[in-house]
Amino acid sequence: MVPVDEEEPPLAVEIDDVVEHEIPPVGVTVITGYLGAGKSTLVNYILNSQHGKRIAVILNEFGEEIGVERAMINEGEGGALVEEWVELANGCICCTVKHSLVQALEQLVQRKERLDHILLETTGLANPAPLASVLWLDDQLEAAVSLDSIITVVDAKNLHYQLKSHNDSSSFPEAYHQIAFADVVILNKVDLVSSENSDTPLEDLEKEIYNINSLARIIRSVQCQVDLSNILNCRAYDATVCNLHVTHLEALLEENKKLSTRDLHDSSVRTLCICEPKKVDFDKVRIWIEEIIWDKKYGMDVYRCKGVLSVLNSDQLHTLQVVRELYEIVPTREWKDGENRINKIVFIGRLLNEEILIDSLRACTL
The missing domain is CATH 3.40.50.300 (P-loop containing nucleotide triphosphate hydrolases)
Structure with a gap:
């Protein structure tokens, strides 16, 4: 005869998942x-x-x-x-x-x-x-x-x-x-x-x-x-909301097309917008950004940069931000159905050369 424990096993009680709310910075x-x-x-x-x-x-x-x-x-x-x-x-x-x-x-x-x-x-x-x-x-x-x-x-x-x-x-x-x-x-x-x-x-x-x-x-x-x-809670550097600027970036690209040849080669501080319809390789884009802001390979002085990237082998929209020598490229959300999956990047700085930027970004698609 098998002995029976006098104490009954404890009943399993379902416990709601405890959600820890992180304190926002x-x-x-x-x-x-x-x-x-x-x-x-x-x-x-x-x-x-x-x-x-x-x-x-x-x-x-x-x-x-x-x-x-x-x-x-x-x-x-x-x-x-x-x-x-x-x-x-x-x-x-x-x-x-x-x-x-x-x-x-x-x-x-x-x-x-x-x-x-x-x-x-x-x-x-x-x-x-x-x-x-x-x-x-x-x-x-x-x-x-x-x-x-x-x-x-x-x-x-x-x-x-x-x-x-x-x-x-x-x-x-x-x-x-x-x-x-x-x-x-x-x-x-x-x-x-x-x-x-x-x-x-x-x-x-x-x-x-x-x-x-x-x-x-x-x-x-x-x-x-x-x-x-x-002026408060702009969240200008929050990667999760940067995709809200996609429409703005598209408007800047249209405005950029109206610039004259003289404007495109102006050496003063200005804004320049470029786009590339083909998907880019993530590692190549990272090296490209580092060559621009760290190595000064193309002789340009970039102060700020914002953009959205369409990355190879990824269904996520990536956002790009640059502040002087610092940068980040992070996935932020899924591309929406019917959304135009092109790379849109805005540069602010001196000695910006549109032709070089377009050609060197295009090399990141090969």
Whole structure:
């Protein structure tokens, strides 16, 4: 006779799958602009607005190592230099820190209260490229914060003069750099520009900006009073939403066809769009990008690049992004039925040569 256990085996109970919700990174917006354009006006506008968001604002001067040298805050109309975190009435917080940018941001996101956003203002002569590189693909910050966008404030009254004065782009003027790297350009002080008192109407100024950077969205403003929803949570560097720009890329390609031969060989900072209907080899495209941005094989100086790729042996749309010497190519979604599966790439930079770019991309299809 087989003995029977007195204890019954436990009943199997179905347990719902536990879904762990990852805490999304805090978006960081870099605010840049030429001297006197209105960066501080924009920051003060945000500091004093009743937006209901917890926004950390750091106003900085960045040295060679991109360390945070100081941070000044403005409470209402009076300014103060502080040595610790200061919380304003509308939920914004400001600070003075003596550490590196990475350490300062880590301190912010480790605070007890969850932040909605972080704003980082550069000096008027700063090139935003190093900041974009640190914030976009820095391993230390990847989980905690993410680069949301670069906002460039420009002075509508003086922009044409600034660009004209630095027409020799070999001097790498900051005004060109700041526009070239921008995701959003705030065309400020539009109230000071009219057909009566200006040789350059607003439409012409927007065309100058567009010629430098056709990817950027232009917002007109007076005293930088803008709808914050247009400058926060842009997700300009989020690969999962980059495919939303496909229509924009197609429009840029059509516009590019209208350019004259002189425009195509212009050596100043500008936007150039190319396309290739055949599928490309992933490894060849990766090598091609590295030859352009690392090896300078073709003599071009690329600041920014965005595109969508149709890759061999893959049913997924791949997105391409470049910020100076950094780049990523990632699959983002399935191609839709009936969608035109062609490669569309937009370059922003100097000495861009359309013929070389088209031919060298085409070589990636062989």
